[in-house]
Amino acid sequence: MVALLAERITAVRTGIAHACANVGRDPQAVTLVAVSKTHPASAVLEAVEAGLHQFGENRVEEAAGKIAAVNAQCREPLTWHMIGHLQSRKARDAANLFDVVQSVDSVRLASKLAQALPEGQVLTVLLECNVSGEASKGGFVLNGWERDPAVLADFARSLGEIAALPGLSVRGLMTMAPIADDMELVRPVFRSLRVLRDALEQSCGMALPVLSMGMTDDFPVAIEEGATMIRVGRALFGERAAL
Numbered sequence: 001m002v003a004l005l006a007e008r009i010t011a012v013r014t015g016i017a018h019a020c021a022n023v024g025r026d027p028q029a030v031t032l033v034a035v036s037k038t039h040p041a042s043a044v045l046e047a048v049e050a051g052l053h054q055f056g057e058n059r060v061e062e063a064a065g066k067i068a069a070v071n072a073q074c075r076e077p078l079t080w081h082m083i084g085h086l087q088s089r090k091a092r093d094a095a096n097l098f099d100v101v102q103s104v105d106s107v108r109l110a111s112k113l114a115q116a117l118p119e120g121q122v123l124t125v126l127l128e129c130n131v132s133g134e135a136s137k138g139g140f141v142l143n144g145w146e147r148d149p150a151v152l153a154d155f156a157r158s159l160g161e162i163a164a165l166p167g168l169s170v171r172g173l174m175t176m177a178p179i180a181d182d183m184e185l186v187r188p189v190f191r192s193l194r195v196l197r198d199a200l201e202q203s204c205g206m207a208l209p210v211l212s213m214g215m216t217d218d219f220p221v222a223i224e225e226g227a228t229m230i231r232v233g234r235a236l237f238g239e240r241a242a243l
Ligand SMILES: *Cc1c(COP(=O)(O)O)cnc(C)c1O
Pocket: 035, 037, 058, 083, 084, 176, 215, 216, 217, 231, 232, 233, 234, 235
């Protein structure tokens, strides 16, 4: 198992290196988040042994048990990312479990997270953006933002409110591209997120260095379009059992 996982990690790292070489980027500038959802704590422990330190989960209950089980057996400092839709009523648990919440999709959720943080603790957050307009996708609705200045202005206002909350450190944006057979079809989605980030940095005077975009099927294109963080599940841990 460990050997197989090591091979898969090498294959993903090679993919990262190729995509970076295509556009003259430094592979060190791309953080690999291993998406361990549906896989047991033992899979995470194997991945730590194989050199991975950042993990992504999409359900609070599942993550709670897994993180406790991993921490009981592992001394290395790990970074846990919440990448799935988060209901406000679970904000307290999420704020205590995770180091990063990538799926902040409202000012209301952000303020619940801020309220739940123990004094002095900082939670890194990314704002999830729906730039493709797919109804099934979560996040701030931003499709058409290039043509409608009001959409960008609204989002910039939300960003400002979230950035002003105590304890939250807003570091960037996250998106999920639509599922497509050809990854070239999703390139405009990733490009749109990068251009949106640039526009926000201009209008808000804030640094937003993190662009979390790209998964197993599309991470090379996401990297070519500027991803600084990719979230990869199946390419590392294999197919997930159907839920
Ligand atoms: C499951 C998931 C991933 C990883 O998807 P793979 O196709 O397994 O790489 C990435 N991001 C989010 C938000 C997810 O829910």
